[in-house]
Amino acid sequence: MLTLLFACATVQLPEPNEAMAAATPGITVEELTKGRDLLRVRCGNCHTPPHPRQARTPAWSATFTDMTRRARLTPEEARRIEAYMLAGSAMP
Numbered sequence: 773m774l775t776l777l778f779a780c781a782t783v784q785l786p787e788p789n790e791a792m793a794a795a796t797p798g799i800t801v802e803e804l805t806k807g808r809d810l811l812r813v814r815c816g817n818c819h820t821p822p823h824p825r826q827a828r829t830p831a832w833s834a835t836f837t838d839m840t841r842r843a844r845l846t847p848e849e850a851r852r853i854e855a856y857m858l859a860g861s862a863m864p
């Protein structure tokens with residue numbers, strides 16, 4: 773519970789690493805880092821950016837499509853953020 777409260781101030785978004793990159797064929801740690809940075813900046817405007825584990829929930833795909841519009845992401849930005857979320861969601 774305490775973790776949740778603190779999460780509002782500072783979200784612990786997983787640091788991209790080789791294991792995370794390996795979860796998505798063809799993606800590099802650098803690209804995942806760009807995705808993480810975009811997530812912080814573009815999705816953190818309105819609310820705390822979601823932790824990648826959110827990408828495991830059934831509603832994720834529809835929510836993400838909705839949020840890419842709200843954040844006015846370019847297709848490229850959306851692709852990077854989604855890659856980070858999906859790679860992060862595959863981590864234990």
Ligand code: HEC
Pocket residue numbers: 811814815816817818819822826835836839840842843844845853
């Ligand atoms: C313009 C403001 C705005 C931006 C930018 C934004 N969101 Fe949201 N987000 C909201 C609001 C408001 C809600 C509350 C639920 C609703 O209104 O649908 C929400 C809810 C959510 C939820 C929870 C949905 C649920 O039903 O539990 C997730 C996950 C989410 N946003 C992810 C993101 C991601 C990822 C991004 C960046 C691509 C993003 N949001 C950018 C306004 C925003």
